[in-house]
Amino acid sequence: MIRDELRQRVLAQLGEQGFTLEGCRLGLGSDEKARLRACHEKACRHQIERARGGLARHETRLLAHIANGAEIEPARIAPRLVEVQSETTGELLFRYARLHWSVPVSAGYGRRLRFLVWDDGHDRLMGILGLADPVFALGSRDAWVGWNREQRRMRLANVMDAFVLGAVPPYAQLLGGKLVALAAACNEVRAAFERRYAEKTTLIGGRQTGPLALITTTSALGRSSLYNRLAFGGRHIFQSVGFTRGSGDFPFMNGVYRDLRRLVAEESAATAKHAQWGTGFRNRREVVLKALGLLGLPRDLIYHGIAREVFVVPLAENAAAFLRGECDDLQDCDLPFATLAEYWKTRWALPRAQRDERYKIFERESWRLWAKT
Template sequence: MPLDITLESWLWNAACAIRGPVGAPKFKDSILPLAFLERLSDVLEEELYRLAEECSNREVALSLVEEERKEGAIAQGRGLVRFYIPEEARWTNIRKQDKGLGQYLTNAVRKKKLSRMVMSVEAELRKRVIEHLRELGFKVENGELALEGNSDKHFLRRLHDAVRRLALYQMQGWVENLWPRLRPYFADGRDINPEAIRPVLVEATTPWQRELFRLARLTWSLPYSKGYGRRLRFLILDEGNRNPEGQPYLMGILALQSPPLSFPPRDRRFQYPPGRKTELVNQTMDIHTLGALPPYSYLLGGKLVALAAASNEVREAYRRKYEGRRTEIEGRVLPAHLVALTTTSAFGRSSLYNRLKYNGEPIAISIGYTEGYGTFHLEPLYPLFREYLEAQGISTRGGYNVGPRIKWQTCVRALERLGFSGALLKHTIRREVFLFPLIHNLDDYMEGRTDEPEYKDLPFADLGAYWRERWLLPRVARVDGWYKWEAEQLLESLLVRNEATGVRSDER
């Protein structure tokens, strides 16, 4: 006879163990709401703790929350915390009751209608999903998403902005602490002599280099991502232009991560040998961050960073870091060959990668478009989805061979349990996909006809010299707006206002 391991059976067994078979039926119906209440209490306490740190005083934080509750800001989703639980109904007080627990719960929960609140979490979350999508410019038709307007770059930036602002608000203390120390690495336009620019590629391995990378990345319109799996990060510094302390200015940043094992535009290109797809795909990497910082971005510095991705130095950094390393789960030693990179454009068709060549040879090759599926338009809801699933005992942890898929799986599970179709993950925004071949015989290598990669010889110094003649100097002769750039504008882009209070972090 097969084991009954359904949630219903678990609840029944727990109720019988606690109250016996006679009182179990009624008690069973209370266990799940109580477990959910404990989880909600923990989440609220985490948010109160964060708010208390920002206010430097817990009493001030509590008074702000209480004021918002009375005004209805929390109920409308505009509060400093996402929801409210009365003090006597929070788990910290419930667990202290050693006598009369049943009556206490009745008074605390029913009196405050908390049971109704707990059981209406799904309805509230469904409402939040629909409102969020409408605010972004989507409408739901027959269970699928449709755009009410067009999908130009301004619209796409707005989609990303909500996610970026949420992440930035949570990191305001970190930003304000780091900016004074790292500000000297960001150039004003007047600090730069274009003729003297001398780029160098540096792997970000020390704490200050990683902090500089992260701070620079946060200034972009796309939400920050630390990447998945194997990771490499690089800074491009200008040794020819330095700040008063003698430090080189930051020109751009580049970051690689493990590739997705399933990626249709790439997989349609290669006929992998049977049983070797994972091995071969794991000898490629995905570019998840690539770009220049102003004023260098005005001088087509993005082209330089894109060229850098294909350089010998990036391949060598990969070999140094991963040669002889065993995979954590399978215990296999994979060849430390980096034979190709893939990436997608940020907004539809890319002007950065198209026609990117070195001495007439393409550096990046367009291999199609994504199918318009993803989770980025649901990012602000992702923490709520996780809490909703975890409160029901559903794991949302990542791990080996999961990577970005765990976010996809979490969104699908939450949407389906809320009564939505997984089709809501089709945001319809297609991105151009590019392949960077790092070896001459890439097709033969990926299709198993050879085990010997024939590497291209692309020293970064040569790529930088080519960029200087092909893009930098002609650009300087045509435009002069870069000279007016002031680095303090970056700080302005990093400071966000709390939408509930209208107060910016540096105004506290």
């Protein structure tokens, strides 16, 4: 009976998000961005509610770091990249900001680097950038690198994935997202990786990680307008390499996942394939797949049909050759954050401010997630 109730809850939740069953897979009926945002809304609300206990009491203090549009003088904007440290106000601000994305944002997996883009000219938050361990297999990325399975196993540790990237208002209206995207390729990000991870020995391969060679990311809502044609110095910073197959676990991150995980833990064996990975399940996807089987639902429900555009950000001229193991030294791209920030300001921010003053309308109180207590 408990399984039947959980099965009905899963189907009801999927229906509330706008999904329909098309054979053994999910269908959405439209790839319009408004429809895509709507299907993510329930998972986002659930994520906000889960964060209430840790963040709601800090909200007023955190909102003070968000700018009112009327206070921004575009000529005074002075961006700075700040690495987030654990147990600081910066960490709280990062966690709070990511709750405002129109798609649910994870906390990242494994190794993590988190950054704030800060406006020293107004002492306000401009945007956030989060990097974490990449998935082992990603067809578009792997085809771009051209590596085989063994090469990927040896040098996947030299890749990070941007799990969140973007600007907060009112800087978003001044195309601040392009600045945060440029920041992903900057020297300071590579340096932060080297301080934290370059000399560490990988758990599985037993080798030192070495330098960061590549960053990957996927668009939030289908084809990306943020990353496409984003160039500096005559080269495209983000290179589109294809689309995902439209699968993932986000449709189940809406209040039912905890019960799915409990079911799997009680009735399935753990799936970690290496002692160093721990004794539990490999990831949320594996939990969802096992739960679907236990509930008598098609495993293909993991395919939601929302394909995301895949981008790679090579941090060296020979990044692909390095990742294939054909050389051991990277020819790094020299991109100081200060240089990228000045380019962004003159290329995008100031012209946008002159032709569109809607950024002035934004009031930080509109960003409040929870009622004042």
